[in-house]
Amino acid sequence: MMPSIAQLAMATGFILILIGFYGALTQRNLLRMIVAFTLSGTGVNIVIVAIGYMHGRTAPILDATVNAADAVSRVIDPVPQALVLTAIVIGLGVTALMLAYALKLHEQRRSLDIAKFTELKW
Amino acid sequence: MIKRFIALTLLLAIGGLFASLLLGYTPDSELNQTARYYAERTSPDIGAANIVTAIIVTYRGLDTLGEVTVLFLSAAIVGLVLALGGKSGKTGRGTVPVGELLTTGTRYLAPLIMLLGVYVFVNGHLTPGGGFQGGAILASGVLLLLLADPLKRFSHVLIATIESFAGLLYVLIGLFGLVLAGGFLDNRFLPTGELGALFSAGAIPLIYSLIGLKVGAEFASMLASLSESETS
Numbered sequence: 233m234m235p236s237i238a239q240l241a242m243a244t245g246f247i248l249i250l251i252g253f254y255g256a257l258t259q260r261n262l263l264r265m266i267v268a269f270t271l272s273g274t275g276v277n278i279v280i281v282a283i284g285y286m287h288g289r290t291a292p293i294l295d296a297t298v299n300a301a302d303a304v305s306r307v308i309d310p311v312p313q314a315l316v317l318t319a320i321v322i323g324l325g326v327t328a329l330m331l332a333y334a335l336k337l338h339e340q341r342r343s344l345d346i347a348k349f350t351e352l353k354w
Numbered sequence: 355m356i357k358r359f360i361a362l363t364l365l366l367a368i369g370g371l372f373a374s375l376l377l378g379y380t381p382d383s384e385l386n387q388t389a390r391y392y393a394e395r396t397s398p399d400i401g402a403a404n405i406v407t408a409i410i411v412t413y414r415g416l417d418t419l420g421e422v423t424v425l426f427l428s429a430a431i432v433g434l435v436l437a438l439g440g441k442s443g444k445t446g447r448g449t450v451p452v453g454e455l456l457t458t459g460t461r462y463l464a465p466l467i468m469l470l471g472v473y474v475f476v477n478g479h480l481t482p483g484g485g486f487q488g489g490a491i492l493a494s495g496v497l498l499l500l501l502a503d504p505l506k507r508f509s510h511v512l513i514a515t516i517e518s519f520a521g522l523l524y525v526l527i528g529l530f531g532l533v534l535a536g537g538f539l540d541n542r543f544l545p546t547g548e549l550g551a552l553f554s555a556g557a558i559p560l561i562y563s564l565i566g567l568k569v570g571a572e573f574a575s576m577l578a579s580l581s582e583s584e585t586s
Contacts, residue, residue: 236381238381239376239379242376246375246376249368250369250372253364253368254361254362254365257361257364258358283379285381286381286382286383286385291482293403293404293406294403294405300396300549303397304390304393304394307385307405309385309386309389310392310393310405310406311388311389311392314409314410314414317406317484317486318410318417318418318421320486321421321425321569322421322425324573325428328432329428329431329432329435332431332579332580333435335436335580336436336438
């Protein structure tokens, strides 16, 4: 059986999450870890959007082809999309914050290697 | 080596969890109750063509206000962290000259990008898009300006003024909704108009434009702080 688009998108999202986790766990460079976190965040967003997808339906925007009366049977679930819109924006704020911290740490140690930062190690 | 092994084992476990989720997933064939409510009621109640916008700006408007606040906080912390002890006499020792192509291209493209951003957030209730997307586009115009001239300095006073005025007006419009219509951030104190027209959906275009300005100003201030802290 051919996998549906929703399943393909979900699988892609899960793989992206895993790639992100792998990068965050194994990379030593702070910038690479930030990229990894962003990747897994993107994966989560893709999975959430894929959950809202329904076969044969269209985007939740009312216009000439999707009129208000039969919107219920024509549009996909708008709630995950609203959620992901929020998540993307917050994700961008978090990424900017991580980058600012990385910049500050680099200023202090002249290095981005996570192994050089041992204050909180036990 | 052992660390990598532990990481891979952990990933394998999480991957197994994901696989069982994926294999057990059956897509809905009907909208669930919440989504059905939004799909049915958006057009008669809110008058917005874009249901996602109606959810974000009106139904869950309070959450969006919180979200904008979170964004403001993160922009403020970026500014704070980068400003701490930053001025230790390190002046830029001259940047690599930017190419002619980028300079000329920026002069041509930056106003168009800004215009597109404004278009996206003004039409947020009709088209896919809205305040957050439009704000991000505005900020990408700022980023292009910074790329073309890394030493360019934006006025933080101006950015902060735009940002706080947009935030203040956003809350004020919310209070108008509380007094004149059904509740906080209710958009119906202005006429909902005809579905699909630019001036429709009550206060949604107004609120989303303010969100767009606020988000754009916040992202721009983050970019400006990051670029100003560049020491080399």
